[in-house]
Amino acid sequence: MSSNPGRPAPSGPFGERTRAEVFALILTDGPLSRVEVAAKLGLSPSTVTRLLPPLLDGDYIRETGRAATALGRPRRLLEVNAARHLVVGVKISPTHVTGVLTDMAARVVGRAETPVPDTLPTTILRATTALTRDLLSGVDTSLVLGIGVGVGGHVGREAGICHTSALLDWHEVPVAAPLAEATGLPVVVENDVNTLVVAERWFGAGRDTRSFAVVTIGPGVGCGLLLGGAMYTGATGMAGEFGHLPLDPAGPKCLCGNHGCLEALASSAAIVRDLAHEGVRVSSAEQAAALARAGNPAAREVYARVGNALGRGLAALVNLLDLELIVLAGEGAAEHDLFGPAMTAGLRAHAFSKAAERPVHIDPATDDLWARGAACLMIGAAVAGPLTPPRVERHHP
Amino acid sequence: MSSNPGRPAPSGPFGERTRAEVFALILTDGPLSRVEVAAKLGLSPSTVTRLLPPLLDGDYIRETGRAATALGRPRRLLEVNAARHLVVGVKISPTHVTGVLTDMAARVVGRAETPVPDTLPTTILRATTALTRDLLSGVDTSLVLGIGVGVGGHVGREAGICHTSALLDWHEVPVAAPLAEATGLPVVVENDVNTLVVAERWFGAGRDTRSFAVVTIGPGVGCGLLLGGAMYTGATGMAGEFGHLPLDPAGPKCLCGNHGCLEALASSAAIVRDLAHEGVRVSSAEQAAALARAGNPAAREVYARVGNALGRGLAALVNLLDLELIVLAGEGAAEHDLFGPAMTAGLRAHAFSKAAERPVHIDPATDDLWARGAACLMIGAAVAGPLTPPRVERHHP
DNA sequence: CTTCTTTTCTTGACACACGAAAGTAACTCT
DNA sequence: AGAGTTACTTTCGTGTGTCAAGAAAAGAAG
Structure with missing residues (x-):
């Protein structure tokens, strides 16, 4: 796919798409010399040279020292100026809102958390605003790049709206607009699992991978996809609905009304329920895990069944999309020692x-x-990075 | 990663990528005027004008009449010169090889079929060569664009190799090179379901769709994907493995060794087997269908189960990838009246x-x-069309 | 029969992205 | 000091695309 050359470039130092890719690469893999950047991105050195001046002039990227090579002219190393901006990243949960403050290199420099009494949009958005103010107290606002927000549910990123969230009981809730209004900052909203995809892609297991899935297990089962180097959100932004993969028609009834969904077989609630079925009463998956680790055979059996269901689900995912990697995340991933072998x-x-x-x-x-x-998502969106190709819609591409 | 503009353009009238898009649009949606092409592709009229001369000079596209509008200068209609080239399209099956001859507008102008005694690579490739010679007998070879080949299995298109095919019992069989050698024509090889994806995208149900799946049912269950307007083949070209979606741990044993795969629940063999289980012996799915249509309750029940399995599988597909459309094809699709409602x-x-x-x-x-x-695939590859970003592999002697 | 008006195409000037090739810079080794 | 080696920069050509202004081809109005 070609970029969109010729079209009126957006203003600012990130007008060019390739320039954003250069920035993101230096952020994640820096310090790097021009030649190294060119090689890693498959560009010619001259192109990298051409793209850099605006980034250097804008103080987004700095030349920090030189690395002597065995022979020849030493490389001049490029690094992101981490102090150039601060960025707020927020995760919204049903019981609390978590926020971090990062620098421009996505390093966490502050954190905060607020419990919320209910999940009403006004409650959560007010809490998020307060949290942001808290994180940014004493900070020069002009230094702040913006706020990235992760919400569990179907999110329309362009519109900044959460269309639906079963977890929060939200329907068509505007998120970006009110937060931007209240804070005066740019806001980017995405599905929360997709924020994790960005983090894994930049700093985690997906660093050198062009197609992988992040599967989260916990109260529910979620999935975010990176396909061919770009985040995949589907025709309407709903892609990644993985929790209701129908794995067993004879399985336990799921909240969605069907039987044997992955989520009905492998969520925290499923573990508690299955264990109760075996005559062992626990009130949380953590207790179940503790029992299993203590050697309780019923608990171990339950976790083996969870592992089997997960393994079959992940196999479906890998087979269908020919992925290079799966990252398993979420609270439930900590019980890997219990379900891992069966999975x-x-x-x-x-x-x-x-x-x-x-x-x-x-x-x-x-x-x-x-x-x-x-926060990574906000940075990525700001630099129109490799993960966020805001391609020109073409009717017949 | 970016495409390769700036590189020395391949010769011929399709050097520019956008030119190929213009050609493909006129092929599928023509006749169209320049202004209409510009509007549909999101280009300016001047760009379309700039791109056309080579296509007109090369007689790939012709101006055919004018369409009077209510007011103003009448539109000059552009159409693909269907007679410019002939194209061979081949589908390889275990028992026979089917070939069609099409014009440059992908309209079928000839067909041929050869039974094959076995599936040895040499046998099949020899039969394919003979079939091609047959189709092209009396045809000026210089008129022929090339050969597109669809093979069921894991195909590496760039290398022109069939890595594995369970159906044919092939392993690392070179396909493009020997055929190009024997015929002197360019050859493109792809997974057979993906050739159907191209056809559906150009002329079928997927015309105005940017993400859909083609699911084929018959002896096996296959799947081809168009995601975000481009064919999706995954990290290693193996994407679309859908037949072994694990739908029921208590289900019948599949050839892959597991239980309750979609293919073990909904393939032709599964239908015959399930019906035998009910005490009704048939030797083919067609017979089972005839029984069901005659009102046989056991057969109707079997088809209802097939429909349920298919529906659950398709739901998994749609949920995960947020598709706009599913096209159900393959021999088994004809029994839609039987399994459709349950599906x-x-x-x-x-x-x-x-x-x-x-x-x-x-x-x-x-x-x-x-x-x-x-054949569509070959045309698309030749014009580096919207579905096939990779450039034409010419396996020319 | 001109002269508008409307729409379609064409032309020319410009901007940007990218690479190849050739030139310059900076260092080490002999 | 010169030769060798690697890193970067400059120049130029091509691809891709826009915009603005003009030419072309009709019907409608006078």
Whole structure:
């Protein structure tokens, strides 16, 4: 795909799409010399030279020292000026809102959290505004790039709207506009799992991968996709609905009304319910995990079944999309020691691709990491990075 | 990554990518005036004007008459010169090879078929060569654009190799090179379902759709994907493995060794087997269908189960990828009257996206249509069309 | 039969993205 | 000091696309 040359370029130092790619690469892999950037992006050195001046002039990127090579002219190293901006990343949960403050290199420099009494839009948005003010107290506002927000549900990024969220019981809730109004800052909203995709792509297991999925397990099961180097959100932004993969018509009833959905087999609630079925009463998945680790055979059996369901689900994912990697995240990922073996066995049995031989990467991300991902998203959106191709809509491409 | 502008352009009238898009649009939607082309592609009229001369000079496109508008200068209509080239499209099946000859507008002007005694690569390739010679007998070879080939299995298009095909028992079989050698023509090879994706995108239900799946049912279950306007083949070209979606751990055993794969629930063999289980012996799915249509309750029940499995599988597909449309093709699609209601019910029950409300498009494609899709692929590859960003591989002696 | 008006195409001037090739810079080794 | 090596820069050609202004081809109005 070509970029959109010829069209009136947006103002600012990030008018060019390739320039944004250069910036993102230096951010994630810097310090790098011009020649290294060119090689990693498949560009010619002259192109990199041409793209840099605005970034250097705008103090987004700095030349920091030179790296002597064995022979020849030493490389001049380029680095992101992390102090150029501050960025706020927010993760919205049903019981609390988590925020981090990062620098322009997406390094966390502050954090905050607020409990919320209910999930009414006004409550949550007010809490988010307060949290942002808190994080930014004493900070020069002109230094702040913007706010990235991750919400669990169907999000329309362009419109900044959360169309639906079962978790929060939201319908067509405007998120970006009120937050931008209240804070005076640019706001980007995305599905929360997709913020994690950005974080994994930039700093995590997906660094050198062009197609992977992030699957989150916990109260629900979610999925974010990076396909061919770009985030995939589907025709209407709803892609990644993975929790209701129908895995077993004889399985337990799911909240969606069907039987044997992945979520009905592998969520925290499913674990508690299955264990109760075995005559063992626990009130949370953590207790179930503790029992299993203590050797309780019923609990171990439940986790094995969870692992099998997960393995079969991940196999479906890998087979259909021919992914290079799967990152398993979310609260439930911490119980990997319990469901891992059965999951791997299930995946191996069902998967065709070689990706099944690569271990699933486990990353039990904290809320802070999700929020950091939201900050990454804001940075990525600001630099129109490789993850966010705001392509010109063509009717017949 | 960016495309390769600036590089020395390949010779011929299709050096520029946008030119190929203009050509493809006129092919599929023509006759069109310059202004209409510009509007549909999101270009300015001047750009279209600039791109056309080589196509007109090369007689790829012709000005055919003018369309008087109510007011103003009448539009000069552009059309593809269908007679400019002939194209061969081939579908390889385990028992026979089907070929069609099409003009440059992908209209079928000839067909041929050869049975093959076995599936050895040499046998099949020899049969394909003979078939091609047959189709092209009496034709000026310089008029022939090339050969498009569809093979069921994992195909590496760039290398022109069939990595594996369970159906044919092939492993790392070179296809493009020997055919190009034997015929002296350019050859493009793809997975057969993907050739159908191209055909559906150009002329079928997917005309105005940017993301859809073609699911084929018959001896096996296959799937081809168009995501965001481009064919999706995954990290290693294996995407679309859909037949072994694990739908029921208690289901019948599949050839892959697992239980309850979609293919084990909905393939022709599954139908015959399930009916035998009910005490009714038939030797083919067609017989089963005839029984069901005659009112046999066991057969009707079997087809209802097939429909349910298909509906659950399609729901998984639509949910995960947020598709706009599903095209159901392959021999088995003809039995839509039997499994359709159960399929639709299953899909509706499990699917979240609105796509589930759009009816699944049924297209029981004959082998000729698959072969035509292969011809479309060759045309698309030749013009580096919207579906095929990778440049034409010419396996020329 | 002119002369508008409307729409379609064409032309010319410009801008930007990118690469190849050739030139310049900075360092080490001999 | 010169030769060798690698890093960057400059120049130029091509692809891709816009905009603005003009030419062309009709019907409608006078």
